[in-house]
Amino acid sequence: MINATLNATGPFRWFLYDSLKDDKPLDRMVTELMLMKGSAPEGGSAGFAQAAQNDSPFAAKGHVVASAFLGVEMQCARCHDSPYHSTTQENLYSLAAMFARKSVTVPKSSTVPAGFFESKERESLIENKSDTREKLAALITAPQNTRFAQVIANRVWRRLIGAGIVELPHDWEGNPPSHPELLEWLGKELVAHNYDVKHLAKVIMTSELYQQEAIGENLHAEPAQRLFNAPERRRMTAEQIVDSFFTATGQKMDVEEMTLDPDGRRPARSRNTFGTPHRSWMFVSLSNERDRPSLTLPRAEMVIEVLSAFG
Template sequence: MDVPTTSSVPMDKLHEGGRKPLIQVTLKPGSKVQPKWRFTKFGDEASGAALAEHPEDTREQLAAIITGPQNERFAQVMANRLWARLMGRGIVEPVEDWEKGKPTHPELLQWLGREFVRNGYDAKKLVRLIMTSHAYQRATDDTLRTASPLFASPAPRRLEAEQIVDSLFAATGKPFNLEEVSLDIDGRRDLGNSISLGHPRRSWMLTSTSNERDRPSLALPRNQAVCDVLGAFGWRGSRQDPVSKRDRESNVLQPAIISNGTVGIWLTRLSDDHGITALALEDRPVDQFVDTLFLKLLTRMPTAEEKQRYTEFLGAGYADRKLSRCLSPPQPRG
């Protein structure tokens, strides 16, 4: 590799005024620089070559060293991030800075990392291990504002953006019917040459529509509507620029976009492919219908006052409704 000829510093300018320059020039423009392996901290080049499937590929060497069982840092970083996502606070905090942050429970972090390696780097198994622990299953302390480093009790937390959107669709039974997601890396590809990410089935499969067309909100209106809701709750559509911690502060846009936005209309307006429509067509008394609605939407039974109020509200004309299951199929994607 050659040092660019334009990479130079006018030293005569730095010496003007009699001060010592803060920059020391060690390479001359146009000189050749030999590449050097910079990851001796995690292992040497020989061990990486021995573990890699293609020893001549330095990228595979690096991957082999990072994921090698002797390198506990990678497994502990992954375990710490999953722990922080589930518990509200990492064992090392902040999760992205291991130089300043020190583990509050180093033995626990080491054990979680080794379990992660022992299970073949399976994130789902590590999540299951944490979620079945006593630490995770303790009752929430409503007096806490943030998670305690002792993890004696979890603090109340808002759902993540993806959890909010997916829960709304799951509770109402509305199909997550969006357009195909494609990725245009360099911003100059035509429609037939973009990278297809398929039809999203969950909100985490979405990405920003800014790389789609010149006017993405008109090209992919359904995707854009869901992305707008996700963005109001701290989601960022750029997969190339992830963040470790999102903004979780409440704002006036959040209830407004759910109540008045396009997605809110999909979820609250009954249609042939709506889950509540299917419930209403079942032959059951109105009081049982109210119980089913509360269980489906709020995961609890209604109080006596709530049951009386909604039974009276829905009772008028309920017995005379048409019980027909001949619903038109949902519109195809595209």
């Protein structure tokens, strides 16, 4: 068991994995993520609440959500108004207040009609219409918020093609899309198919662009020069390399359960289990533990060292 006080969130990783594997619509997954329900030791999106233990955890969550799903970089606003972005510290902490369920008014400039919160299709997720956290989740994932769908579409495109239509994917301010019509179409395609990321990936992977030889030079090009005549050449990830080793040799991963509580004496509230890995993504770094994990989990530590060597 990994000590929960050290930012370990094992069951939360499985919430993300199962959501993607089960083709959960991405708007629903993000809504559940932001509601942070369930139990951090036992499962559910509650692990997101545990994943940012610092002096201002809800501001950290606001930063994560803004950059991941809206393409708005707010890191500087943790401490002061950003000198390079239009976002202010007040913006970030207003977002944090909605997460924290304090008294916050949804901005009048919102592009989402107030009537959206009465939508029947959201009743299963939005239970308390006066809850600011639930309103924030609905506000971000609403179909009317085209920014959310386009940010996700840009991230999927970047993962498959090697360069985004908007670079950087987490910071859209001052970075115009190279192909705005394409980005708009991809966003609408995602919404029209119930936020099915696998459908969007299939659309991109069956395109003539994706089928070309990987000789593209788009990643570091200016938007006007980002022609997307071919995908970028990309190295395999560390996880892909290690999994390929096991597949090529026909061997199974033979490692210990990812636990530093071998006798099971820690109370459930102070531990998380990561289970026994059989794929590389299931491993976690043991470098933040205090009791020589390489001696406790020698076989697991060997795989982790190889993963670290390949980045």
